[in-house]
Amino acid sequence: MEEEEKLGVTSTFYFLNETLPFRLFYPPNWRFSIGRYNILDRRIQESIRYLDASGWGVGVHGSFNSYKNENLLLEEKKVLEQILGHSVNGIRQHFLNLNDQTWRLQKAAGFKYDASYGYTNDVGFKEKKYHAFYAKQIEDYPIVPLALMDFCLMAKPDPWKAAMEVIVEAETNKACLVINWHQRTFNEKEFPGYGDLYFKIIRECQDRKATFFNVDQYVEQIKENRI
Incomplete structure (x- = not known):
């Protein structure tokens, strides 16, 4: 946050409330079930x-x-709203998971936008979607x-070159x-190099006179027909 404040930008933070049961004898499941923060922890709630x-x-x-589960969407939205004391608008699915019903389920659960559309193994504008x-x-x-x-991005042979190609596009x-x-990934x-690259991208875009919004602000601008 401090570094973003220095640059005059803000992000949208998406908070995970994972309920997938831990299965001791199924190692592929471990990364989904352990090693996460507990959204009900007092310190996490204070940070939120x-x-x-x-x-x-x-x-x-x-x-x-x-x-693929509207009840989970409803519950996770409710928990975060109880922490904040007001409604929550946006969602980004874990691992960018989507199927042909996800957006319909999200909207039915009361969300106002989704931010899960993109590559999980590459960078760039998927299907040349340049805007919402x-x-x-x-x-x-x-x-x-x-x-x-x-x-x-960091999996690329030259992450900065790959980032610049996307910025120019x-x-x-x-x-x-x-x-x-x-x-x-800000843990150096x-x-x-992950954190340094993030801020290098921001500074490059600032040098190119980009306008910055967090995702919630961007969606608000869209709905008010300002952009």
Whole structure:
């Protein structure tokens, strides 16, 4: 937050409330069930309220199976709203999980936008979606595509070159460039270079006179027909 404040930008933080049971004898399940924070922890709740009160966006990071389960979506939204004391608008699904019913289920659960559309193993504008778009037969529910995700970008032979290619494409097409960075990757010891690259991207876009919004602000601008 401090570094973003220095640059005059804010992010939207999506908080995970994973309920997938831990299965000791099924190792592929472990990464979905352990090693996460507990959203009911007092310190986590205080951090969530602080972010919200300080102008950062706060949304739901839908649990692994919630993309196909309206009851999970409803419960996870309710828990975060109880922590905040007001409604929550946005969601990004864990692992960007989507199927042909996810957006309909999200809207039925009361969300106002989704931010899960993008590559899980590459960078760039998927299907050349440069701006928020609407799914067929689902009115007034913007889908905000992402173009750069930390792990995908850092897997490239030259991450900065790959980032610059996307930035130039965004500038050329007057696109909305959404960056998805996981909070834990700002730990320099465990993820060297990740945090530096995030802020380098922001500074590069500032040098190119980009306008910055967090995702919630961007959706608000869309709905008010300002952009």
